[in-house]
Amino acid sequence: MLNWKNLDTLSSYAELQKVKAVNLKEVMTGENGAARVKNYSVPMAEGMAYNYGAKAVDEDVLAALVKLASEAQLAEKYEDLYNGDMINTGEKRLVLHQLTRGQLGQDVVVDGENKRAFYVEQQKRIAAFAEKVHSGEIANAAGEKFTTVVQIGIGGSDLGPRAMYLALENWAKTKGLLKMNAQFISNVDPDDAAAVLRNIDVAHSLFILVSKSGTTLETLTNQTFVMNALRKLGLDPAKHMIAVTSATSPIATSPEYLAAFYMDDYIGGRYSSTSAVGGAVLSLAFGPEVFAEFLEGAAAEDKLAAEKDPMKNPDMLDALIGVYERNVLGYESTAILPYSQGLSRFPAHLQQLDMESNGKSVNRFGEPVDYPTGPVIFGEPGTNGQHSFYQLLHQGKDIIPLQFVGFRENQIGMDDTIQGSTSQQKLCANVAAQIVAFACGKEDENRNKNFEGGRPSSIIIGQQLNPRTLGALLAHYENKVMFQGFCWNLNSFDQEGVQLGKVLAKKVLAHETDGALKVYSDLLNI
Incomplete structure (x- = not known):
C-alpha cells in the first residue's frame, strides 16, 4: 500500500534536518578529499558514473537520506509507475515514457491495447519510413533524395529532440552515419521559420509536424508558414511533410501528409524524446540503428533506477542529495554544466524537464505545500560558462549547487597536442580544476581575490558522448526529477502553469x- 505524504510529515525528514551539516571545504582538503572522490561514486549505465565526492554530504547525511527514500517509498512508487498505475493525478493518466525504451515490469494494457507493443510498432513504422527516405524510394517530386529534415514543434516537441540531435550530430559525421541534416522550427516568431527556410534547400527538405492534439497554435502557425513557402516554390506541401500526433487528432489521417506516426497521452512532451517525437527526426537524421542504441542506453539506466538501495541507484541518490540541498541547506538553484559542446542545448532541455515537472506549490491532491519544491535550473557548456556566469558561482552571495558532465574522449577521434596537451585534456583539466576550486576555494588577504569555497558539485563521467551514453544521461535526469517529485509529493507529469x-x-x-x-x-x- 503506497502512502502519498508531504515531505514535512515524514519522520525521516525531521531526522535529516537534525544531522550536522558538513564543512565541504574542510572535508575536501588534502587526503580526505582524495578518499571522498574515490569512494563517493555510483556506477551508471553504459560505463558512466555519478560521482558526488564534492557534495556536502557524509555518512550521517547519507544514512538519513536512505531512511527518507524508504519512508517516502521511492522505489515502490517507481515500480507502480512503470507497471501502469495512474501516477499523473492532475490529468488522470498513466506515465509511460520508460515503456518507449523497454519493459521494466508487467504488461501495461489500456483499452485492450498493449502499450509496449504500440510503442514498438511506431518505432518499426518510423524505421521503415526512414530507410525508404534514405534509399530514395520516398523522394521529392523530382525523384531526388531528401537531404534535410526539419522538425516543427514547440516545448517538449522541440527542446528534447533538438538537444539529442545536436548531441549526436558531430559523432555521426565522424562515423559517416549522418544521413540527413536536421533543423528545428519552434518559435512562433516568423523570424525563426524564415531563418531556417533561408538556410536549407527547401526542395530537398522533409518537414515533421509534431503536435499531439493537432491544435497547437504556435506549431500550426509555423506549419502554415512552411506550407506557404513550399507553394511559392511550386512544391506540393503534402509531398514534403509528415506528422507525429495522436491517433485521434484531426491531422492523424489528413491527406496533407506523406505519413503519420503516433504518440499518446501517457507520455508528456518533456519526456517524449524516446517516443515517436524524437524517434522520427533522429531516425531520419542518423538512421534507425542509432536511435535504437539511444533507446538501449536509456533502458539500461531505467533498470538501474529500479534498484531499491539508494546507494546503488545513481538516479535516486542524485535526487535525494538534491532534496537535501533544496529543503535542508536552502539552495534555490542548480547549474547544469556539461563539458561537451555536443550537449550545448542539454541544459535548456533540462530546464523544461525539471522546472515544468516540479515547479509546483500544491501536492498531488491539490493541497498547498509548506516547503520549497523544484529548483531553478540553468546552465551552459564549459568552458564558455567559465567566462560568463562562473563569477557569481564562485564569489556571489548565493551558493548554487553544480552538476558537471564530462567525458574522457571527444567525439571526433583525433586531437592534436598543442602547447604540451590536447584540447580534450585541457577541457578535462578545467572540469577537475573547477570542482576543487568551488569546493575548497582560496584564501587571500585581498578580499576581491578571496574565494570562500564550500560550493557543492557532482559530476557524471563517461568515456564518450555517443547514442548509448546520451540515452543513459537523459534517463538519469528524467528519473532524478521523478524521484524528487515523489519526495515532494507532487504530480510531476502535468503542466497547468503553462x-x-x-x-x-x-x-x-x-x-x-x-x-x-x-x-x-x-x-x-x-
Whole structure:
C-alpha cells in the first residue's frame, strides 16, 4: 500500500534536518578529499558514473537520506509507475515514457491495447519510413533524395529532440552515419521559420509536424508558414511533410501528409524524446540503428533506477542529495554544466524537464505545500560558462549547487597536442580544476581575490558522448526529477502553469481584452 505524504510529515525528514551539516571545504582538503572522490561514486549505465565526492554530504547525511527514500517509498512508487498505475493525478493518466525504451515490469494494457507493443510498432513504422527516405524510394517530386529534415514543434516537441540531435550530430559525421541534416522550427516568431527556410534547400527538405492534439497554435502557425513557402516554390506541401500526433487528432489521417506516426497521452512532451517525437527526426537524421542504441542506453539506466538501495541507484541518490540541498541547506538553484559542446542545448532541455515537472506549490491532491519544491535550473557548456556566469558561482552571495558532465574522449577521434596537451585534456583539466576550486576555494588577504569555497558539485563521467551514453544521461535526469517529485509529493507529469498565458493570448488575438491586457495589446500594436 503506497502512502502519498508531504515531505514535512515524514519522520525521516525531521531526522535529516537534525544531522550536522558538513564543512565541504574542510572535508575536501588534502587526503580526505582524495578518499571522498574515490569512494563517493555510483556506477551508471553504459560505463558512466555519478560521482558526488564534492557534495556536502557524509555518512550521517547519507544514512538519513536512505531512511527518507524508504519512508517516502521511492522505489515502490517507481515500480507502480512503470507497471501502469495512474501516477499523473492532475490529468488522470498513466506515465509511460520508460515503456518507449523497454519493459521494466508487467504488461501495461489500456483499452485492450498493449502499450509496449504500440510503442514498438511506431518505432518499426518510423524505421521503415526512414530507410525508404534514405534509399530514395520516398523522394521529392523530382525523384531526388531528401537531404534535410526539419522538425516543427514547440516545448517538449522541440527542446528534447533538438538537444539529442545536436548531441549526436558531430559523432555521426565522424562515423559517416549522418544521413540527413536536421533543423528545428519552434518559435512562433516568423523570424525563426524564415531563418531556417533561408538556410536549407527547401526542395530537398522533409518537414515533421509534431503536435499531439493537432491544435497547437504556435506549431500550426509555423506549419502554415512552411506550407506557404513550399507553394511559392511550386512544391506540393503534402509531398514534403509528415506528422507525429495522436491517433485521434484531426491531422492523424489528413491527406496533407506523406505519413503519420503516433504518440499518446501517457507520455508528456518533456519526456517524449524516446517516443515517436524524437524517434522520427533522429531516425531520419542518423538512421534507425542509432536511435535504437539511444533507446538501449536509456533502458539500461531505467533498470538501474529500479534498484531499491539508494546507494546503488545513481538516479535516486542524485535526487535525494538534491532534496537535501533544496529543503535542508536552502539552495534555490542548480547549474547544469556539461563539458561537451555536443550537449550545448542539454541544459535548456533540462530546464523544461525539471522546472515544468516540479515547479509546483500544491501536492498531488491539490493541497498547498509548506516547503520549497523544484529548483531553478540553468546552465551552459564549459568552458564558455567559465567566462560568463562562473563569477557569481564562485564569489556571489548565493551558493548554487553544480552538476558537471564530462567525458574522457571527444567525439571526433583525433586531437592534436598543442602547447604540451590536447584540447580534450585541457577541457578535462578545467572540469577537475573547477570542482576543487568551488569546493575548497582560496584564501587571500585581498578580499576581491578571496574565494570562500564550500560550493557543492557532482559530476557524471563517461568515456564518450555517443547514442548509448546520451540515452543513459537523459534517463538519469528524467528519473532524478521523478524521484524528487515523489519526495515532494507532487504530480510531476502535468503542466497547468503553462496554460493561463495561452488562454489570455487567445483573448488578445480575438480582441476580447480590457484593463492592463488591453493596454499591453495596444502597446504591441496587436
